[in-house]
Amino acid sequence: MSVTDLVYNSKMNDPLHSNAGHPSTEPQEAFTPDSSESASYVAASQSTGGTNQTSQEGGYSLSDFVQGISHGLYYSRGHLWHSYVVIPVGIVILFTILYGLNKLLTSVIKITFPCSVLGMLINLVLLCVLNVLANLEGNNPWKVRVAQVATVSFNKYLTLIKPPMNFTLKWINVFFIPSFIILPLSDPITFIECLKIAGVFVIGFLLLLCVDVYMILSLQWVLKRFGLLKLDSDAHQVVESSSSSTSEEEYELDEFPRSTSVGVFTTMRDDITTIDIPRNEKITATREVRQPRGSNVSENPFEHDPPPQPQRVYLRGGEQSSIVSSSVLQPNPSLPTRAPPVLVSTVETPREIKTPLNLSPNAQRITIFLTKYIDWTLYCTLFVVSLPLYYVTSIHTFLPYHLGITILSYYLALLIPQKWPQLKKIAHPILISTAEILFVCFIGSLIYHNGKPKGFIDDLKFYKTGKNYLNLFNGKSMAESGKIIGKMTDDYTATSLWPGCGDVLSSLMDISIVSLSLPMFTHRRDFVRNFWVLMPPIIVSIALTFFCYPVFCYHIGIAPERSIGFIGRSVTLALGTPLITALNGSISLMAVCTILSGICGVLVGDPLFKLLRVKQNDYVTRGVSLGINCGAIATAHLLNVDPRAASMSSLSFSVFGTIMVVLASIVSVKDMIRSWVGL
Template sequence: MPSIYSDFQQGVELSLPHLQKHIIDKYIFIPIGLLITLGTLYGVNEIILLTKINFPASVTCMLILYLILVLFAKLFGEKRLQPILNVINIPFGWSLRWINIFFTPAFITLPLSPWISAREALTIAAIFVFGYFICTAFIAYFCIGLQKLMNVSKRSLVERADELETSVDYDLGKSTAVSDEVGGESRHNSIDSLNPAAGSGETDLQRLTSYQSGNPSLVIEDLARGDEDSIEEMYRRDQQQHQQTSLSRNQSTNIITVPSPIKLTSDHTNDELQLEVKGFKKLFCVRTSISQNQPPLERHVIYQNFLIDHFDHMILGLLFVVGLPLYYVPSIQYEMPLQLAVAIATFLFILNLPFQQHIKRFFHPVLCSVGLSLLCYYIFAVIKHESFLDTIRNYKTGRNYLKLFNNHSHTALRPGAGDVFSSLMDISIVSLSIPMYTYRRDLKRHILVLLPTILLMTGSNFFVYPPLCHALGLSSQLSLGFSGRSVTLALGTPFVEALQGSVPLMACTTVVSGIIGALTCELVFGSKVLRINEDDYITRGATLGLNCGAIATAHLLTVDPRAAAISSLSFVLFGTFMVVMGSIVPLGDVVRGWAGV
């Protein structure tokens, strides 16, 4: 009998061919792409500093890349552009999938923010609630008015979800799931495959076809996921409908052409029933075949599957183990590896909570993982006999990639986990050029509705929120931070920093806006509140994109892909316009003056 060591060695040898592509893609190509992007951003930032213009390099590169893609497609065609997009998507696709975790530093550093009074807290809550619902109603009816005024067609290149039926679910599952194909099987437990919007990539039509065709592979796959009851019910319902259809067809055939129904029953119906009984047996005997006829997996195969499924988790655990001595050894005391491992682990833990989807959507990974991370950081600080606030200060020292080599004020500081995330956030901002390019036709088609709405929302947020908040008693920094209330975090951070406002307040209001939008959009747009037509994907997409940002857009991907496309365009253009206006020094000085600076 082979020993455990030999089985483990055999499992490692068998897993290496499967892991080879994963390691090359995730641990070689993606880091190289990220480093090239950071180097490009660093160079562009140095050029911007020479011009004395206060504009973020990330947004500059996003706009430049978008224009290059559009121009290249126009001159050489989309087919020649596709290989370039495939290369660009290696780092950019990864950064967009992980963009949520890059938002966490704004919340982790909240304990370092100045304390606010109870009156200011209530004022912030009141302004947020009224501003959110007023903006929702205003944007929705403004879009409806523009569509009626310009007689805009509501038909899209992507049709209604109920018209597409299963194909929409299948495409969404494929496009939003992030999984690696290993030996023909989708390994959903790897780190890059953990996506809250991920779908199974399988339709009811495929399942029912597998039952009737006698191919049990999809049935076994479903049973392994624990969908037995729903599969049986679908099968019974399908068979009942099939029998009723056959019966009605047979009866009509008997009346018109067949003199003897007995002959029809013996020649036709019995054959169908035999086929159905065979399919029925194949479906309901599959459990027995799995539990009794399938031999147990050998030990080396179990080791092989474990290594393939949990390779990324083992790398994360290795980072945690290495970070412990670096954190506690007095001569080193470097917090970044340990804090980075904890932040990623808590984020993945929230993503993998075993709850139903309607319950799980209340546990947003950004907010919940931040709470768990702060708890872990507090425990580590107590063990180290260090101040908790000092630990948070070391989490984000400000020495990111832009200040790593040539900023003398940060030479004594080492980059923290928050600085790593903020550097990767800039890559995510550049990556937003990809969805802008993808949905450029929707932008061109609906430009007469979207552009006035975006410009109006930009002007109102930029010029109305700061003086209004200051008049209601908020401090200057909080008043300026409120102007980024509905700007997605990736673009709201450079915008509020340009205005010298409160980034933590902007981050809180933005994330809460997105969560509220995702939870209440069906109710607000329904017949009891705003009464927005279900076919009006332009209004739904623009309203959620401008008022709720990327979080609500992710929800729309699973509900209405047409509205999700409009929402993506809306929040990217809206955030870009806000960053541009915040970078214009005279406009920024005017708004800061209104806010009492």
């Protein structure tokens, strides 16, 4: 048995990775070092023989650490290359494109519009165009040639954009944290105004949810009455097969496996979307399309044209049925030949090593630990290195210090629902990590400022300075989310031109906005098929949210900026940030309301649907209503409960937020809203 086998077996035995092959809706138990190390030691003893067992009695030597660390880095080289080279390079390229789009909008066209939303729309249109061209059929030579070029271009384009975009979608919750961290810097709010905000939030949430639910149910009844909408007899069961329903619907849903990334467990899957690349028979016979290198995708899945595999059937609660009909196993000759979907591996297959490595058990333990927790190790190292940079008075640099704290806090917050499953719904990682970050930063600032609490607020101004990728090269010192500052005290910080941790994360959130085009493209057929059920409630919700919230809030005594901030209550934070920024409203209030809306949707969604008599198998009503009112957090919850409802939810909040951002970018609409609240 090789060291790689030991690492792999230890991963499978580790509760943090135990659901890699078979995702479960139930959280796993927290990692227990004793049991894992014991299992690793037994396997190590069997593989290395009795000669190495005697060395187990001694302590760790310098040679053990050197060999363990070197081999741990060696076995993690693929993950390190993909996560710390390929993805960052792709993100930098996307930053460059967005920076160019921003300059085009602001300097050439002279309009105010978020470059991230424009990039999302451009990418969505490009994907749709390439897909249409790749689907051209016929014996005309030029059509065959165009289909060939489009298919190759489609594949190569996805190879470039999917790693960074999947990364930003997978970790999108981290990018929301800065909006909560800077809450102590917000203007003070009275207790009475706080009660008014809470009342508007609760009543508005319930009313808008009821309006959306009954509107969707009414539209379904009317359209079905006139034969314009055919509802599934059992919409909760979704079968991905090669039958006639597949050619008609072509759902691009996967089983949403949890992340199998080395060292960190999340409830999100590594590959957020599965985009099928349709291929013509003539193209298949003349050419070979390779999948993205370094991804968990089987290369050349069409090379041997294997028979279809047993397909998955989604049942209630996310369970999967093993019953397979004969029509699934046999291809349907009446259907046009299409390429099977891209196969995403749910288990990390270890590489085979022909020559076993004679490492001591202690070195094997270090190798296994480092390979499993390489990300934890790197960010712990970053935090340790940042401590002298923060506490040396002449330097006092914030970026590495805050970044290390933020990432480690989020990692720890992810483990809480695993240790205490009863807290799964309410212990949201954003809330938990925010409390951890503020606590650690407060203690650290007390140490640096000799016990003066004011130092905590002064340091927090540099958590998000406003120097994101759009303002990085303006040559101005900034702090407190974009305020231009004069000369600081000589010994306060030596890096006043550096961005803060919040600027890095908020810049990545712009990439995640562009990345929303991937799930929108993936579920485009759901959008077309349910267009007349999807759009009316979205338009009505936009009208109520955009034009009613600020007026009502202002007239009951809520501050103008906060009244505008309520417009983004139902919009996911990724799109709500550019929305409220364009209207010059309160980003802090919007962020709090958005996160709380998502959590409320997870907590009270099912009881409310039961009270409103929404059928358990009505994935359209559940998905659209939660998507409009609860955004990305509720969508993540639906991934584990009803994937088809999750697709409708992702479509709903993406379209809902995009239209809201477009409205906010119209100068006349913006001025009208601001005038209504006395600005």
